[in-house]
């Protein structure tokens with residue numbers, strides 16, 4: 001029992017049973033820092049979309065960001081108190097959503113400021129998330145993290161960006177595994193589903209002319225689960241608008 005880790009004790013206590021039971025992976029080691037204010041830039045969660053993710057968000061280093069495929073995924077994080085008893089808060093964990101990219105800075109050494117340089121796994125967290133697991137004066141702390149399911153309020157959201165024959169659709173507020181691997185689109189005047197290509201962040205791209213058609217999306221997450229949001233975008237849609245579906249993972 002003495003050797004049982006904090007995480008082991010949490011699991012014995014059934015602490016995690018309220019987590020959505022998808023895609024829980026093994027615990028891995030990384031570090032965490034914090035920033036002030038919400039950030040969703042590199043995932044495309046602009047304006048009000050970032051608010052859907054609440055106060056616990058994080059920018060992921062290149063090693064974790066996976067060229068944007070990790071956008072919208074959720075990670076449970078605990079501070080490693082055996083490595084840093086001074087600054088880690090014990091018996092707490094926080095679940096953050098990946099909403100941004102933490103870029104490398106090659107002019108700084110990766111063990112002194114260049115925290116997000118490859119191949120380092122690193123979470124640059126919102127200050128609220130950081131302060132749930134550590135004392136902010138620490139600046140940087142060792143953590144353990146694992147991927148967990150995401151709980152969202154309401155349905156998925158679809159934001160229509162682009163122009164004419166070029167649609168860039170930001171898909172946000174996705175529950176379940178949270179991170180999207182494939183998207184198909186179907187206009188109401190088109191017979192077949194067409195696969196969309198991943199652009200940057202959580203933007204998915206189509207080069208069809210789709211004005212005047214209602215749009216349906218088929219979304220597949222990293223765990224293979226697939227959901228259809230039928231006619232979520234009405235035929236009079238315009239670029240810049242966001243639509244909420246009533247389906248969720």
Ligand SMILES: *[C@@H]1O[C@H](CO)[C@@H](O)[C@H](O)[C@H]1NC(C)=O
Nearest residue numbers: 005006007029080082083144
């Ligand atoms: C804390 O870090 C040490 C050293 O990297 C590691 O062996 C240990 O498993 C970590 N503890 C937790 C609770 O993850």
Ligand SMILES: *[C@@H]1O[C@H](CO)[C@@H](O)[C@H](O)[C@H]1NC(C)=O
Nearest residue numbers: 103104105106107108113114
């Ligand atoms: C990289 O770090 C240096 C030194 O702190 C800083 O001056 C520079 O602005 C940083 N570059 C980026 C892109 O953040």
